[in-house]
Amino acid sequence: MLIRLSRVSSRVPKSPSRLYSLKAMQGMTDEERNAAARAKWSANTVEVEDRFANRFQSTKPPAAPPAAPPPAAPTAPPTALPADPLTKQNPDAHNKNAASKTSTTKIAVAQLCSTASKASNLVTIFKLAASASSNNCSMLFLPEVATLLPPKGTTIDNAEPIPPPPSSPPFESTTLQTLSEIAKRNSLHISVGSMHESGAVDADTDEPRVWNTSLVIDDKGDLIGKYRKVHLFSIDTEMTKLSEASTTVGGTSLSPSIPTPLGPLGLAICYDLRFPYLSTSLRHSKNSSCLIYPSAFTVETGLRDWEVLLRSRAIENQCWVVAAAQVGRHDNGRKSYGHSLVVNPLGQVLLDMGGYTSMEEEDVDDSFKNIVKYVDVDLDLVRRVREEVLQVERHQVDLEVNLTK
Known part of the structure; x- marks a missing residue:
C-alpha cells in the first residue's frame, strides 16, 4: 500500500x-x-x-463529484441565455426588405445644385441613387426642378409630357424614361421633387405654359404618383424678384396619397408650404403619414421661414416631413437656400444638410452640393403620436378643400 x-x-x-x-x-x-x-x-x-x-485525459469518470466546484465560473444553464439571440438585435434592421419586421425604413435625401444641362443632372441623380441603394435605402427624395433648372426664356421649350399615373415604361419623356430606369436598376422608390410638364396654356392668352409637376416612381420603374403645384411663387423685394406665373400654370387638385415604403405620401411643392389648409387636407382627407416639400427656396425667404414652417407642418399634422432642396448658385445666377430637412411628427429636425447662413454669402461650399444623406424612419411613430394627441376628434370644420376658382 x-x-x-x-x-x-x-x-x-x-x-x-x-x-x-x-x-x-x-x-x-x-x-x-x-x-x-x-x-x-x-x-x-x-x-x-x-x-x-x-x-492523462482518462475517460474514466471520478468515483464521486469533488467536494467543492473549481474556482472557475460554471457554464450558465441554457435557461439563462436569450430564447432567440438573433431577434434581440437584428443586424439587418435597416435593410429595405426587413422594414416590415422592424417598423423602420431608411430613406435617402438628395440636395442638388441643378444645372442647365439635363444630361449632367441625370448623371448626378444616377450616382446618388446608386449610393442610396448600396446603403439599403428604400426611397430617394429629390428637390424641386431636380432634372433641369433652365436658363431664362427656355422653360417652355424644355418641358416634357408626363402621362397620368399609374403608367409603365416606355415613356415619351426621355427624362422620365431615364428616371424610371434608375429607379428599377437600384430597386428604389424615387420622389422626383418636380420637373416641368408640357401641355399647359395660359387661360387668358392661350399661350403655351408648363406645369411644375411632382412625380413618384416605384422600385419597378412605374409612375405611381403625380401632382401639379397649386400655389405659384412670386417675390418682389430689393434683393429678389421672381414670378413663377410668367411660365407656369397652377394645378387645381391634390393628389391622393401615394403608397410608399415610408407610408402614405402626401405631395406638395415648395411654396405650397405656406398654405396650411393644403397640408391639413393631405393629412385628414388623404390620410397621409408623410408630407413632402421638394423646394428651391430663395436665400432671403429660406433664412426667415424655411425651418419654422416645416416644423409647423409636421407638428400640426402629426406627420413626417421630408424637404429635399436645391442649394447654391445656379447657371442662371439664381441662388437656392439649401438646408434639406427631415422632421419627425414631434417637430424634431433629424437631418439638416446645410446651406446658406446669411444673405451676404455669394455661394456655399461644394460639400453642400449634389450630396445624399440618410435617415432611419420609425414607421410606427406617427401612430404613437396620433394616439397621444387625438387631433382628429378636435376638428370642427369640413376638411375638403375646393382648389378650383
Whole structure:
C-alpha cells in the first residue's frame, strides 16, 4: 500500500496539506506510519484519482463529484441565455426588405445644385441613387426642378409630357424614361421633387405654359404618383424678384396619397408650404403619414421661414416631413437656400444638410452640393403620436378643400 501511494504521489504535485501529513509521519514507527497511511488513503482516494484522470485525459469518470466546484465560473444553464439571440438585435434592421419586421425604413435625401444641362443632372441623380441603394435605402427624395433648372426664356421649350399615373415604361419623356430606369436598376422608390410638364396654356392668352409637376416612381420603374403645384411663387423685394406665373400654370387638385415604403405620401411643392389648409387636407382627407416639400427656396425667404414652417407642418399634422432642396448658385445666377430637412411628427429636425447662413454669402461650399444623406424612419411613430394627441376628434370644420376658382 505504501509503495502504491508513493508512486501516485510522485506523479501528483504535493499540496500543502499533503506535505504537512508527511512531516507529521516522520519519527513514527513502521506500524504507526502504516496505520496513518491507510487512514489518509481513504480520505484522498477521490482527489488522487481525479487528478490522475485529468492529467492523462482518462475517460474514466471520478468515483464521486469533488467536494467543492473549481474556482472557475460554471457554464450558465441554457435557461439563462436569450430564447432567440438573433431577434434581440437584428443586424439587418435597416435593410429595405426587413422594414416590415422592424417598423423602420431608411430613406435617402438628395440636395442638388441643378444645372442647365439635363444630361449632367441625370448623371448626378444616377450616382446618388446608386449610393442610396448600396446603403439599403428604400426611397430617394429629390428637390424641386431636380432634372433641369433652365436658363431664362427656355422653360417652355424644355418641358416634357408626363402621362397620368399609374403608367409603365416606355415613356415619351426621355427624362422620365431615364428616371424610371434608375429607379428599377437600384430597386428604389424615387420622389422626383418636380420637373416641368408640357401641355399647359395660359387661360387668358392661350399661350403655351408648363406645369411644375411632382412625380413618384416605384422600385419597378412605374409612375405611381403625380401632382401639379397649386400655389405659384412670386417675390418682389430689393434683393429678389421672381414670378413663377410668367411660365407656369397652377394645378387645381391634390393628389391622393401615394403608397410608399415610408407610408402614405402626401405631395406638395415648395411654396405650397405656406398654405396650411393644403397640408391639413393631405393629412385628414388623404390620410397621409408623410408630407413632402421638394423646394428651391430663395436665400432671403429660406433664412426667415424655411425651418419654422416645416416644423409647423409636421407638428400640426402629426406627420413626417421630408424637404429635399436645391442649394447654391445656379447657371442662371439664381441662388437656392439649401438646408434639406427631415422632421419627425414631434417637430424634431433629424437631418439638416446645410446651406446658406446669411444673405451676404455669394455661394456655399461644394460639400453642400449634389450630396445624399440618410435617415432611419420609425414607421410606427406617427401612430404613437396620433394616439397621444387625438387631433382628429378636435376638428370642427369640413376638411375638403375646393382648389378650383
